[in-house]
Amino acid sequence: MTSTLIHNIGLLVGTRPRGHGAAAGHAAAGPFADAAPHAHGAHAAGPLAGAALAHLPSLTDAWLLVTDGRIAAFGQGHPHGPQGGLVATPQGASPLPAVYRQLDASGALVLPSWCDSHTHLVFAGYREGEFVDKIRGLTYAEIAARGGGILRSARLLNETPEDVLYVNAWARLHECMQQGTGAIEIKSGYGLSVEGELKMLRVIRRLKENAPIPVRATFLGAHALPDAYKDDREGYINLIIEKMLPQIAAEGLADYIDVFCEEGFFTQEETERIGRAGETYGLKAKLHANQLHRSGGVQAGVALKALSVDHLETMGQEEIDCLKGSNTIATLLPGAAFFLRMGYPPARAMVDAGLPLALASDYNPGSCPSGNMNLVVSLACIQMRLLPEEAINAATLNGAYAMGLGEEVGSITEGKRANLLFMRPVPSLAYLPYAFGTNCIDRVMVNGEFLLY
């Protein structure tokens, strides 16, 4: 057993002792108060929604005990204070083991790591030429219509050997970890052929096996209609359903299924059909919805009982109302709206309607060539008017729930992985999104150990 006692923490943010969380259904009270159960869905434990999204418990002058890579205990004051200090458990025993390392956190602000629930970080080649085309005035849709965009990435990916994809994706994943990401979802969707999709998902499986942080895999065969099927939509959808899905399921390569439900890509009806096929293999849906148009993606997601609908740049009251009656998490990707110079999702209206929001990077070569979640949190505050507490919860606990990891990461809770961010001493929590573009991270902890740079 390896234990580390970290003390002299200036502010420990996102603290949630087990049994005091939303699941307990208690009214919030005291420093350990957690959010009231959200009004969104049948399960009390789950993502924070509506007003609860702004509720971010924290402890000043705190300590934290990490044992075997997990959060064992935490508290306020000096760990060696009255009654042996390390606050006694309800049974009266000190959680402090006989042997432990000590670490002075020097007044750091400590947060749970970012949980990035939407990325496409396995890809071949960058698309900075399209970036310049966009500066010159072409739209994302125009670039796609000229054979650029996703189809260009698909051509490159199919030409690239699996090992090369793996090495490059590993480097990107490591960069995300250095920027504070402690759990991540990665999609396929640049293969668009049986071999290409399987190749991507096998790369993601290798990342899953070798990365020290949790990785979730999503099958996105329905990302675009490939060149080979441009006159045969039905043929490609059948290929997804009859060839790709059975093989992916047989090899256990995916946790979720995704469809790009968008004009020029897949319709609401096709999205539901592909989503239902995924369901038969135990893959819950996480959809690309309402990015460029009110495409019916939200409605498809709700009909499929999707874990999340992602993007949501184009939303009306109808879509907000539709999400209200569901358990589907609304995941916003402000990095993509920023990069594409689009309008942002109506985040405030969504929170005010009582929805649970998550924030993710959408790291991909076309619409968001950055996996920096610190920037995502800043954009959410600056451009979508989320409060710092709301944005941090959306990028940690709710992000974790948006990839089925809500019990494993996303908050400082006993038993969860010690995937934590040690920020430089900063004047306040709000300083983090305020000082956009500034690297406030001093050290990143993964499974109780500091990441080496």
Ligand SMILES: N=CN[C@@H](CCC(=O)O)C(=O)O
């Ligand atoms: N919108 C669809 N898919 C990606 C973009 C992929 C690309 O342009 O390569 C996204 O989430 O933004």
Ligand SMILES: [Zn+2]
């Ligand atoms: Zn995406």
